[in-house]
Amino acid sequence: MERQTQWLRGVLDLAVLALLAESGEDYGYTLVRRLDEAGLPGMKPGTLYPLLNRLDSEGLVRSEWRAGSGGPGRKFFLLTEQGRAVLAEHGPQWTEFAKNATAVLERGMSS
Amino acid sequence: MTAESSEKYRNELMFALRMREVPGDRVGDVLAEVESYVAETGQAPVEAFGTPGEYAARVAEEFGAVGGSPRRAVLRPGVLLVAALALCGAELATSAATTSEVTLTTGSLVGIVALLALLVVPLLLAMRAATELHGVGRRVWFGLGALATLVLAPFVANWIERAVGAEPVLVTMPRWIAFALAAVFLLGMVALLVRTIRGNRIVDPRPGVVGGS
Numbered sequence: 001m002e003r004q005t006q007w008l009r010g011v012l013d014l015a016v017l018a019l020l021a022e023s024g025e026d027y028g029y030t031l032v033r034r035l036d037e038a039g040l041p042g043m044k045p046g047t048l049y050p051l052l053n054r055l056d057s058e059g060l061v062r063s064e065w066r067a068g069s070g071g072p073g074r075k076f077f078l079l080t081e082q083g084r085a086v087l088a089e090h091g092p093q094w095t096e097f098a099k100n101a102t103a104v105l106e107r108g109m110s111s
Numbered sequence: 112m113t114a115e116s117s118e119k120y121r122n123e124l125m126f127a128l129r130m131r132e133v134p135g136d137r138v139g140d141v142l143a144e145v146e147s148y149v150a151e152t153g154q155a156p157v158e159a160f161g162t163p164g165e166y167a168a169r170v171a172e173e174f175g176a177v178g179g180s181p182r183r184a185v186l187r188p189g190v191l192l193v194a195a196l197a198l199c200g201a202e203l204a205t206s207a208a209t210t211s212e213v214t215l216t217t218g219s220l221v222g223i224v225a226l227l228a229l230l231v232v233p234l235l236l237a238m239r240a241a242t243e244l245h246g247v248g249r250r251v252w253f254g255l256g257a258l259a260t261l262v263l264a265p266f267v268a269n270w271i272e273r274a275v276g277a278e279p280v281l282v283t284m285p286r287w288i289a290f291a292l293a294a295v296f297l298l299g300m301v302a303l304l305v306r307t308i309r310g311n312r313i314v315d316p317r318p319g320v321v322g323g324s
Contacts, residue, residue: 044159053173
Protein backbone atom coordinates (compact mmCIF):
# COMPACT_ATOMS: atom_id res chain seq x y z
CA MET A 1 0.00 0.00 0.00
CA GLU A 2 2.86 2.37 0.86
CA ARG A 3 4.33 1.95 -2.62
CA GLN A 4 0.96 2.51 -4.27
CA THR A 5 0.49 5.70 -2.28
CA GLN A 6 3.86 6.90 -3.58
CA TRP A 7 2.89 6.14 -7.19
CA LEU A 8 -0.41 7.91 -6.72
CA ARG A 9 1.29 11.06 -5.46
CA GLY A 10 3.07 11.38 -8.80
CA VAL A 11 -0.15 11.51 -10.75
CA LEU A 12 -2.62 12.71 -8.15
CA ASP A 13 -3.10 16.21 -9.53
CA LEU A 14 -3.83 14.85 -13.02
CA ALA A 15 -6.07 12.11 -11.59
CA VAL A 16 -8.09 14.71 -9.68
CA LEU A 17 -8.39 16.92 -12.76
CA ALA A 18 -9.51 13.86 -14.75
CA LEU A 19 -12.15 12.91 -12.16
CA LEU A 20 -13.45 16.48 -12.14
CA ALA A 21 -13.49 16.47 -15.96
CA GLU A 22 -15.75 13.42 -15.79
CA SER A 23 -18.15 14.72 -13.16
CA GLY A 24 -17.84 18.47 -13.63
CA GLU A 25 -17.73 19.04 -9.89
CA ASP A 26 -17.18 17.09 -6.70
CA TYR A 27 -16.25 17.46 -3.05
CA GLY A 28 -13.44 16.00 -0.96
CA TYR A 29 -15.12 12.95 0.48
CA THR A 30 -16.49 11.68 -2.84
CA LEU A 31 -13.18 12.35 -4.58
CA VAL A 32 -11.41 10.12 -2.03
CA ARG A 33 -14.08 7.47 -2.59
CA ARG A 34 -13.92 7.72 -6.39
CA LEU A 35 -10.12 7.40 -6.35
CA ASP A 36 -10.55 4.30 -4.23
CA GLU A 37 -13.22 2.84 -6.53
CA ALA A 38 -11.00 3.57 -9.53
CA GLY A 39 -8.34 1.26 -8.09
CA LEU A 40 -6.21 4.08 -6.66
CA PRO A 41 -6.65 3.43 -2.95
CA GLY A 42 -4.93 4.82 0.09
CA MET A 43 -5.51 8.50 -0.54
CA LYS A 44 -5.96 10.40 2.71
CA PRO A 45 -7.94 13.62 2.86
CA GLY A 46 -4.93 15.10 4.63
CA THR A 47 -3.07 14.80 1.32
CA LEU A 48 -5.98 15.49 -1.02
CA TYR A 49 -7.30 18.76 0.45
CA PRO A 50 -3.98 20.64 0.40
CA LEU A 51 -3.54 19.49 -3.22
CA LEU A 52 -7.06 20.62 -4.17
CA ASN A 53 -6.39 23.99 -2.59
CA ARG A 54 -3.13 24.34 -4.47
CA LEU A 55 -4.93 23.54 -7.73
CA ASP A 56 -7.48 26.18 -6.70
CA SER A 57 -4.80 28.81 -6.11
CA GLU A 58 -3.24 27.95 -9.48
CA GLY A 59 -6.61 28.45 -11.17
CA LEU A 60 -6.94 24.84 -12.34
CA VAL A 61 -10.04 24.28 -10.23
CA ARG A 62 -12.52 26.61 -8.59
CA SER A 63 -14.06 25.98 -5.18
CA GLU A 64 -17.25 27.00 -3.47
CA TRP A 65 -18.89 26.16 -0.16
CA ARG A 66 -22.50 25.07 -0.32
CA ALA A 67 -24.89 24.50 2.52
CA GLY A 68 -25.40 20.82 3.37
CA SER A 69 -28.86 19.37 3.83
CA GLY A 70 -29.05 19.16 7.60
CA GLY A 71 -25.32 18.49 7.92
CA PRO A 72 -22.24 20.65 7.61
CA GLY A 73 -21.55 22.56 4.40
CA ARG A 74 -19.59 20.93 1.63
CA LYS A 75 -16.76 22.44 -0.34
CA PHE A 76 -17.23 21.67 -4.02
CA PHE A 77 -14.40 21.78 -6.53
CA LEU A 78 -15.09 22.54 -10.17
CA LEU A 79 -12.72 22.15 -13.11
CA THR A 80 -11.80 25.40 -14.87
CA GLU A 81 -10.91 25.85 -18.53
CA GLN A 82 -7.28 26.23 -17.47
CA GLY A 83 -7.48 22.94 -15.57
CA ARG A 84 -8.96 21.25 -18.62
CA ALA A 85 -6.11 22.61 -20.73
CA VAL A 86 -3.48 21.34 -18.27
CA LEU A 87 -5.12 17.90 -18.29
CA ALA A 88 -5.15 17.90 -22.10
CA GLU A 89 -1.46 18.84 -22.19
CA HIS A 90 -0.03 16.67 -19.41
CA GLY A 91 -2.46 13.74 -19.49
CA PRO A 92 -0.99 12.25 -22.70
CA GLN A 93 2.55 12.78 -21.34
CA TRP A 94 1.70 10.75 -18.24
CA THR A 95 0.00 8.07 -20.32
CA GLU A 96 3.11 7.76 -22.46
CA PHE A 97 5.35 7.64 -19.38
CA ALA A 98 3.19 4.97 -17.70
CA LYS A 99 3.14 2.94 -20.93
CA ASN A 100 6.94 3.03 -21.17
CA ALA A 101 7.33 2.10 -17.50
CA THR A 102 4.89 -0.79 -17.96
CA ALA A 103 6.81 -2.02 -21.04
CA VAL A 104 10.11 -2.00 -19.11
CA LEU A 105 8.57 -3.93 -16.23
CA GLU A 106 6.89 -6.46 -18.52
CA ARG A 107 10.12 -7.09 -20.42
CA GLY A 108 11.96 -7.61 -17.15
CA MET A 109 9.31 -9.92 -15.74
CA SER A 110 9.12 -12.07 -18.85
CA SER A 111 12.88 -12.47 -19.31
CA MET B 112 -14.57 9.75 17.88
CA THR B 113 -16.10 12.14 20.40
CA ALA B 114 -17.17 15.76 20.01
CA GLU B 115 -14.57 16.57 22.64
CA SER B 116 -11.70 14.97 20.69
CA SER B 117 -12.84 16.77 17.51
CA GLU B 118 -12.88 20.07 19.34
CA LYS B 119 -9.42 19.37 20.77
CA TYR B 120 -8.10 18.53 17.29
CA ARG B 121 -9.68 21.69 15.90
CA ASN B 122 -8.08 23.90 18.55
CA GLU B 123 -4.67 22.30 18.15
CA LEU B 124 -4.82 22.53 14.36
CA MET B 125 -5.86 26.17 14.56
CA PHE B 126 -2.92 26.89 16.84
CA ALA B 127 -0.48 24.99 14.64
CA LEU B 128 -1.69 26.81 11.49
CA ARG B 129 -1.41 30.17 13.25
CA MET B 130 2.12 29.32 14.29
CA ARG B 131 2.97 28.70 10.65
CA GLU B 132 1.58 32.11 9.73
CA VAL B 133 -1.23 30.75 7.58
CA PRO B 134 -3.64 33.70 7.04
CA GLY B 135 -6.88 33.76 9.04
CA ASP B 136 -9.24 33.25 6.08
CA ARG B 137 -7.23 30.20 5.00
CA VAL B 138 -7.23 28.82 8.55
CA GLY B 139 -11.04 29.11 8.63
CA ASP B 140 -11.24 27.25 5.33
CA VAL B 141 -8.97 24.40 6.50
CA LEU B 142 -10.85 23.99 9.79
CA ALA B 143 -14.17 23.87 7.92
CA GLU B 144 -12.79 21.24 5.50
CA VAL B 145 -11.68 19.03 8.38
CA GLU B 146 -14.96 19.45 10.25
CA SER B 147 -17.03 18.79 7.14
CA TYR B 148 -15.06 15.65 6.20
CA VAL B 149 -15.10 14.23 9.73
CA ALA B 150 -18.84 14.86 10.12
CA GLU B 151 -19.51 13.16 6.77
CA THR B 152 -17.38 10.07 7.35
CA GLY B 153 -17.30 9.68 11.12
CA GLN B 154 -13.56 9.12 10.81
CA ALA B 155 -11.27 10.38 13.58
CA PRO B 156 -9.51 13.59 12.43
CA VAL B 157 -6.04 12.28 13.33
CA GLU B 158 -6.65 9.17 11.24
CA ALA B 159 -7.87 11.17 8.23
CA PHE B 160 -5.57 14.19 8.35
CA GLY B 161 -2.63 13.21 10.56
CA THR B 162 -1.64 15.03 13.74
CA PRO B 163 -2.44 18.76 13.83
CA GLY B 164 1.27 19.58 13.62
CA GLU B 165 1.82 17.35 10.57
CA TYR B 166 -1.29 18.59 8.79
CA ALA B 167 -0.49 22.24 9.48
CA ALA B 168 2.98 21.69 7.99
CA ARG B 169 1.45 20.12 4.85
CA VAL B 170 -1.11 22.92 4.46
CA ALA B 171 1.58 25.56 4.88
CA GLU B 172 3.79 23.79 2.35
CA GLU B 173 1.05 23.57 -0.31
CA PHE B 174 -0.10 27.10 0.45
CA GLY B 175 3.42 28.45 0.23
CA ALA B 176 3.23 30.10 3.64
CA VAL B 177 6.20 30.22 5.96
CA GLY B 178 6.34 26.46 5.86
CA GLY B 179 9.36 26.02 8.02
CA SER B 180 9.51 25.63 11.74
CA PRO B 181 6.81 27.24 13.87
CA ARG B 182 9.68 28.69 15.86
CA ARG B 183 9.86 31.47 13.30
CA ALA B 184 6.43 32.67 14.39
CA VAL B 185 7.75 33.40 17.89
CA LEU B 186 10.81 35.14 16.57
CA ARG B 187 9.02 37.41 14.11
CA PRO B 188 9.35 41.16 14.76
CA GLY B 189 5.66 41.76 15.60
CA VAL B 190 5.69 39.27 18.50
CA LEU B 191 8.98 40.60 19.86
CA LEU B 192 7.74 44.20 19.61
CA VAL B 193 4.56 43.39 21.56
CA ALA B 194 6.63 41.59 24.22
CA ALA B 195 9.12 44.50 24.40
CA LEU B 196 6.34 47.08 24.79
CA ALA B 197 4.66 44.98 27.49
CA LEU B 198 7.90 44.52 29.43
CA CYS B 199 9.00 48.16 29.22
CA GLY B 200 5.50 49.37 30.14
CA ALA B 201 5.26 47.01 33.12
CA GLU B 202 8.79 47.83 34.31
CA LEU B 203 8.16 51.61 34.15
CA ALA B 204 4.74 51.35 35.81
CA THR B 205 6.13 49.19 38.64
CA SER B 206 9.05 51.54 39.23
CA ALA B 207 6.81 54.63 39.16
CA ALA B 208 4.45 53.07 41.68
CA THR B 209 7.22 52.45 44.21
CA THR B 210 9.44 55.52 43.90
CA SER B 211 9.05 59.24 43.27
CA GLU B 212 11.86 59.40 40.75
CA VAL B 213 12.47 56.66 38.20
CA THR B 214 16.00 56.02 37.04
CA LEU B 215 16.99 53.99 34.04
CA THR B 216 20.40 52.39 34.50
CA THR B 217 22.54 50.30 32.20
CA GLY B 218 21.77 47.33 34.44
CA SER B 219 17.98 47.75 34.17
CA LEU B 220 18.22 48.18 30.40
CA VAL B 221 20.34 45.03 30.05
CA GLY B 222 17.92 43.26 32.43
CA ILE B 223 14.91 44.08 30.23
CA VAL B 224 16.70 42.94 27.08
CA ALA B 225 17.83 39.75 28.86
CA LEU B 226 14.29 39.03 30.08
CA LEU B 227 12.92 39.56 26.58
CA ALA B 228 15.51 37.16 25.16
CA LEU B 229 14.93 34.62 27.95
CA LEU B 230 11.14 34.64 27.48
CA VAL B 231 11.65 33.31 23.95
CA VAL B 232 12.68 29.96 25.49
CA PRO B 233 9.37 29.20 27.30
CA LEU B 234 7.48 30.43 24.23
CA LEU B 235 9.39 28.02 21.99
CA LEU B 236 8.87 25.16 24.43
CA ALA B 237 5.15 25.92 24.77
CA MET B 238 4.88 25.87 21.01
CA ARG B 239 6.64 22.53 20.79
CA ALA B 240 4.30 21.21 23.48
CA ALA B 241 1.29 22.33 21.46
CA THR B 242 2.44 21.21 18.02
CA GLU B 243 4.47 18.07 18.73
CA LEU B 244 1.79 15.50 19.20
CA HIS B 245 3.65 12.24 18.63
CA GLY B 246 3.61 11.36 22.29
CA VAL B 247 1.81 12.64 25.34
CA GLY B 248 5.02 12.18 27.35
CA ARG B 249 6.93 14.55 25.07
CA ARG B 250 4.17 17.13 25.30
CA VAL B 251 4.20 16.98 29.09
CA TRP B 252 7.98 17.42 29.18
CA PHE B 253 7.88 20.35 26.80
CA GLY B 254 5.03 21.88 28.83
CA LEU B 255 6.93 21.44 32.10
CA GLY B 256 10.04 22.87 30.48
CA ALA B 257 8.05 25.91 29.33
CA LEU B 258 6.66 26.43 32.83
CA ALA B 259 10.04 26.01 34.50
CA THR B 260 11.82 28.43 32.15
CA LEU B 261 8.96 30.92 32.48
CA VAL B 262 9.40 30.90 36.26
CA LEU B 263 13.20 31.01 36.05
CA ALA B 264 13.48 33.74 33.38
CA PRO B 265 12.78 36.75 35.69
CA PHE B 266 15.26 35.47 38.29
CA VAL B 267 17.99 35.03 35.69
CA ALA B 268 17.25 38.46 34.18
CA ASN B 269 17.38 39.97 37.66
CA TRP B 270 20.72 38.28 38.32
CA ILE B 271 22.08 39.67 35.03
CA GLU B 272 20.78 43.14 35.95
CA ARG B 273 22.57 43.00 39.31
CA ALA B 274 25.74 41.67 37.70
CA VAL B 275 25.84 44.61 35.27
CA GLY B 276 25.23 47.00 38.17
CA ALA B 277 23.23 50.15 38.84
CA GLU B 278 25.82 52.50 37.36
CA PRO B 279 25.87 54.45 35.19
CA VAL B 280 22.44 56.07 35.39
CA LEU B 281 21.24 56.70 31.87
CA VAL B 282 18.04 58.68 32.49
CA THR B 283 16.23 60.05 35.53
CA MET B 284 12.59 61.05 35.25
CA PRO B 285 9.81 62.12 37.60
CA ARG B 286 7.12 59.59 38.48
CA TRP B 287 4.43 61.19 36.27
CA ILE B 288 6.61 61.00 33.16
CA ALA B 289 7.33 57.31 33.91
CA PHE B 290 3.59 56.66 34.29
CA ALA B 291 2.86 58.51 31.05
CA LEU B 292 5.57 56.55 29.22
CA ALA B 293 4.29 53.28 30.69
CA ALA B 294 0.79 54.15 29.49
CA VAL B 295 2.11 54.90 25.98
CA PHE B 296 3.97 51.58 25.87
CA LEU B 297 1.05 49.54 27.18
CA LEU B 298 -1.50 51.29 24.94
CA GLY B 299 0.84 50.77 21.99
CA MET B 300 1.03 47.08 22.84
CA VAL B 301 -2.78 46.79 23.06
CA ALA B 302 -3.24 48.70 19.78
CA LEU B 303 -0.71 46.45 18.03
CA LEU B 304 -2.39 43.31 19.37
CA VAL B 305 -5.89 44.48 18.38
CA ARG B 306 -4.71 45.43 14.89
CA THR B 307 -3.04 42.04 14.41
CA ILE B 308 -6.07 40.12 15.67
CA ARG B 309 -8.61 42.13 13.64
CA GLY B 310 -6.56 41.95 10.46
CA ASN B 311 -6.20 38.20 10.66
CA ARG B 312 -9.51 36.97 12.01
CA ILE B 313 -10.57 33.39 11.38
CA VAL B 314 -13.87 33.26 9.52
CA ASP B 315 -15.89 30.13 8.82
CA PRO B 316 -16.50 30.12 5.05
CA ARG B 317 -19.55 27.85 5.17
CA PRO B 318 -22.85 29.48 4.27
CA GLY B 319 -25.13 29.96 7.24
CA VAL B 320 -22.37 29.24 9.77
CA VAL B 321 -21.64 32.19 11.98
CA GLY B 322 -18.21 32.17 13.32
CA GLY B 323 -14.77 33.12 13.93
CA SER B 324 -12.28 32.18 16.49
